[in-house]
Amino acid sequence: MGDTSEASHDLAQLAKLAIAGQAEDVRLFVARLVRKYRSQEPVLAEQLDLHLKAKPSRAPSPLRKLPPPPTSQQGLPVDDESRLSLLKVLKDAPGREAPLLAQGLEETLEQLIQEHQQIKRLTSLGLTPTRSAIFVGPPGVGKTLTARWLAAQLQVPLYVLDLTAVMSSLLGKSGSNLRAAIDFAKREPCVLLLDEIDAIAKRRSDDTDVGELKRLVTVILQEVDEWPATSVLLAATNHPELIDPALWRRFDLVAHFNLPERTAIKEAVKRFLGPDYALFTRWIDILSFAFQGYSFSDIERDIQRFRRALALGTASDKGLVEDFIKARTIALDRQDRIELAVLLAQQTRLSQHAISDITGVSRDTIRKYTSTPIANAKKKITSKRG
Ligand SMILES: Nc1ncnc2c1ncn2[C@@H]1O[C@H](COP(=O)(O)OP(=O)(O)OP(=O)(O)O)[C@@H](O)[C@H]1O
Ligand SMILES: [Mg+2]
Incomplete structure (x- = not known):
């Protein structure tokens, strides 16, 4: 199965290079296939090797056209061959709503903004x-x-570098593509984001040319060192463990983004509900509890779904929240289920029967915890958690 998809991948890559008329790259790629298949498919490897030796090494291909200049209409650099844009540009108004961030992180970023706004003073x-x-x-x-x-905030464009587009470029070209993209960004003050910077490291486990990837890392290392103080170079990753330690050290600041805490979840729920907030007031605490462990974008996705259903009149707020809680409780431990059941009992008019049905907590248990005042019930649950 894995072999078939790998072979398909190789075939597709070969076709791509051949159709683009890049004879030299085809030869390099075939040479790599010979090495790759030598042990598993010796006959194939030998045949490929023969073809390789039979063909003159620098035959100009009639298909090959002169490469177009490495810029698109908007002046953004593109990959010569695929014409894929290497940089995406985003320009937002400074009035853009601030992301919800943990306090420490917010302060760190505020300081970064200040530093750039007062660069002359520094x-x-x-x-x-x-x-x-x-x-x-x-x-x-x-x-x-x-x-x-x-x-x-800094009133500069954001360029996002598509590392996948950079790496999909022809053999030997990704380094120069990366440099072209970064040089372009350096021309004026900007924020350049190297999104998913771990993509390079991930590809290392592939059959992809390790030398090529090393070159990419070297380019990034140099570029981080030479980056002008008038711009901000950002990188983002979900996999810090994959980042080259040498690269890691180069960054002036490491900012950790975590899953939101309960108060941030509540803020997010309010924000994402927008004008439908009023309709959901009685569910806010319950939703905030149930969304624990979710990312902001997952919370946003569920809330958008609620809002669409309400707009179309296909469900009520009560029905939506009940269904959501029902599905959610499956993943919760017993203490969390009880806490949720107590919240439902205290903050909604749902019957104990309905709450038991939604949360899977028995009516006896619900009664036990709700017969005491709210603060005590909370204490009881948390002391149970030990
Ligand atoms: N801290 C936040 N505050 C407000 N909204 C957020 C926040 N984080 C995520 N969102 C919402 O989720 C969407 C996706 O977030 P974003 O693309 O910034 O995630 P990411 O951390 O870059 O994820 P990935 O690692 O998958 O690239 C945002 O467009 C926004 O609507
Ligand atoms: Mg992202």
């Missing part, structure tokens, strides 16, 4: 502002969003 004192930062955290917690917000 330089007059012989100091340089933070030039680079790496954002670390699970998916959907605001790494990309924060990069956008930072750029908007």
Whole structure:
């Protein structure tokens, strides 16, 4: 199964190179296939090797056209062969809503903004502002969003470098593509985001040319070192363990983005509900509890779903929340289920029967915890957690 998909991948890559008329790259690729298949498919490897030797090494291909200049209409650099844009540009108004961030992180980023807004003051004192930062955290917690917000705050464009597009370029070209993209970004003050910087490391486990990937890392290392103080170079990753230690050290700042805590979840629920907030007031605490362990983007997705159903009139707020809680309780431990049941009993008019049905907590247990005042019930549950 794995073999078939690998072979398909190789075939597709070969076709791509051949159709593009890149004879030299085809030869390099075939040479690599010979090495790769030598032990598993010796006959195939030998045949490929024969073809390789039979063909003159530098036959100009009639299909080959002169490469177009490495810029697109908007002046953004593109890969010669695929014409894929290597950089995406995003320009947001400075009034953009700030991402919801943990307090420490918010303060760190505020300081970074200040440093760039008051760069003259810093330089007059012989100091340089933070030039680079790496954002670390699970998916959907605001790494990309924060990069956008930072750029908007600094009133500069945000360029996002598509490392996958860089790596899909022809053999030997990814390093120069990367340099071209970064050089382009360096021309004016900006925020450049190297999104999913671990993509390079991930590819190392592939059959991809290790030398090529090493070159890419070297280019990034140099570029981080030479990055101008008037711009901010950001990198984002979900996999800090895959980042080259040499690269890791180069960044001025490491910013950790975590899954939201309960208060941030509540803020997020309010924000994502927007004008439908009023309709959900009685469910806010319950939803905030149930969304624990979710990323912001997962919370947003569920809330958008609620809002669409309400807009279309296909469900009620009560029905939506009940269904959501029912599905959610499966993943909760017993103490969390009880806490949720107590919240439902205290904050909604649902019957104990309905609550038991939704949460799977027996009516006796619900009664036991709700017969005491709220504060005591909470204490009781938390003391049980031990
Ligand atoms: N901290 C946050 N505050 C407000 N909204 C957020 C936050 N984090 C994520 N979101 C919402 O989720 C969406 C996706 O977030 P974003 O793309 O920034 O995640 P990410 O951390 O870059 O994830 P990935 O690692 O998958 O790239 C955002 O566009 C926004 O709507
Ligand atoms: Mg992202």
